[in-house]
Amino acid sequence: MAVSPFGAARLSRRLTLEEAAARANMDVEQIKSLEDNCLYRFGSNADAVSAALVYAASLRITEREARRLAGLPEPSRLDPWSPRRMLAALAFMLTCTALTLFVVWPQVFPANNAVAASGPVVHASASAVPLPARWQIQVDVLNGTHQGNAAAGLANQVAGLAYKMGRVGNAKERNYEKTLVYYPPGGEAIAQRLGDELGVETVALPGGDNPLRLLVIVGKS
Numbered sequence: 001m002a003v004s005p006f007g008a009a010r011l012s013r014r015l016t017l018e019e020a021a022a023r024a025n026m027d028v029e030q031i032k033s034l035e036d037n038c039l040y041r042f043g044s045n046a047d048a049v050s051a052a053l054v055y056a057a058s059l060r061i062t063e064r065e066a067r068r069l070a071g072l073p074e075p076s077r078l079d080p081w082s083p084r085r086m087l088a089a090l091a092f093m094l095t096c097t098a099l100t101l102f103v104v105w106p107q108v109f110p111a112n113n114a115v116a117a118s119g120p121v122v123h124a125s126a127s128a129v130p131l132p133a134r135w136q137i138q139v140d141v142l143n144g145t146h147q148g149n150a151a152a153g154l155a156n157q158v159a160g161l162a163y164k165m166g167r168v169g170n171a172k173e174r175n176y177e178k179t180l181v182y183y184p185p186g187g188e189a190i191a192q193r194l195g196d197e198l199g200v201e202t203v204a205l206p207g208g209d210n211p212l213r214l215l216v217i218v219g220k221s
Helices: 005-012 017-024 028-035 045-059 063-069 083-108 110-118 150-160 188-198
Strands: 138-143 164-170 180-183 201-204 213-218
Touching (some): 017 045, 028 045, 138 150, 180 188, 188 213
Parallel strands (some): 138 164
Antiparallel strands (some): 180 213
């Protein structure tokens, strides 16, 4: 008796009827009915087709194997338009293009290659000198208005910024319109930092010999 397609598939996997039935979660009699081509035993064509699908899935029969077991022509394994072959061909072409450019580019564009090999041109610039720490800078705060405790209030703000506090008192004149930070020669950078922190402008002093000492005069605004 010739072996049926299902029987051939099971035997190629070295499975007994009982093992095949357990794998498909079906009765042994149902497996035998499928392998004997006795589909009428399932009661209806729909039940027979369903059982055949379940059995084929449990045996993991591929499309090529199914066509071979059924005696149908198998599709060519060398499908020139399969996604995998197309991706492989594209990757090969890109690799060849990259190698060609790597070899040819230095000969066609030697000047550009020389510039690229030398690296980016870096223009030398004077490095920014770090400012002294705030605790190294003495700040005098004077009240240039008739408002009481104006200097003390601003001095507390300056001290909160970690500056070293110097004299806190009243200025000789009490008619200053704006609060300003005054700096001696060499103290412009630290004065600008303090001015930015207080939100006020800076003004140069005509004299002074300590570039780490600043003067803040409180004005009306």
